[in-house]
Amino acid sequence: MLSFFEEVKQYISNVFDPYFTTEELSVHKGGGLGLAVSQSIIKKHGGEIKIKSATGQGTTIIVTLPIPDSKPIVPSGLNDFSPLKKPLILIMEDDPSLRKLCSRMLECLNCEVISTSHGKAAIEEFFNTIHKNILIDIILLDQNIKGGMGGIETLKKLREFGFKGKAIVVTGSPTSPAIINFEKYGFDANLLKPYSKDDLERVIGKFIAS
Structure with missing residues (x-):
């Protein structure tokens, strides 16, 4: 023993x-x-x-951590956005630390961020933007949410309510059907955890004109 x-x-x-x-x-x-x-x-x-x-x-x-270069970050695919035209991205992640980290990385990529922890909150934020005549460009939805609505069901509801932006499924499981065949579930791209800022930039850069 x-x-x-x-x-x-x-x-x-x-x-x-x-x-x-x-x-x-x-x-x-x-x-x-x-x-x-x-x-x-x-x-x-x-x-x-x-x-x-x-x-x-x-x-x-x-x-x-290494000290980054002092040069301003101008990510590919986002350099034509002025401060008044930052892409608006909604993220849904039930892990507080990952949610905060993802928000900070997106802000470094010159994006505005709305962060939520579950499907119901994501839908509420979507309606809040509609009432303000604001459009969400991209949503990042965690596939599995503890004790709440997951990414697949949340996207289905959002589409029914009129969301026409791009949707990215996020999960830590490389064998998940939603990762392998994301289009079948209504998503436009996938993102596998854990991901870096470069991974995040590469995915959202597909949907933002350069």
Whole structure:
């Protein structure tokens, strides 16, 4: 039997493994993907993440990232938009950290962002824009939403209510039918988690005239 200290050491060495968790899996608890996704995103940006933990002293997570060039970001496919004509993108993501990260990346790509956590909220935001005579250009919908309406059903509802913009399905499963055959479900493109800013730019750039 492993001692307590050996167990802690073993946990530390496995925390970045996909689906690793010390808790029983359920629909109400996480599936052990948070740190794995974080590590993948950080590595795609040329950085590194480390974790240190000592009994009675807490846990420290160290993230290092390269300093970006000071040149202004002018992404391909978006350079003809003036500040008054930024593309408006609605994202639906139930993970708060990923939702915030995606919003920031889109803002760096000169986009305006509306962020929601589930299908009902996405539909409400769509109607809010209609009442303001504003059109949403692109929506990014997470396929699987815990305890709420997922991307496929949300898009179906939005189309019924008159949404005519482009739709991108987002999921962490490369074998998902909605990723492999996204057009069958009414989507215009797909985006696989974890994704970088370059991945995001490449996908939305398909639908914004250069």
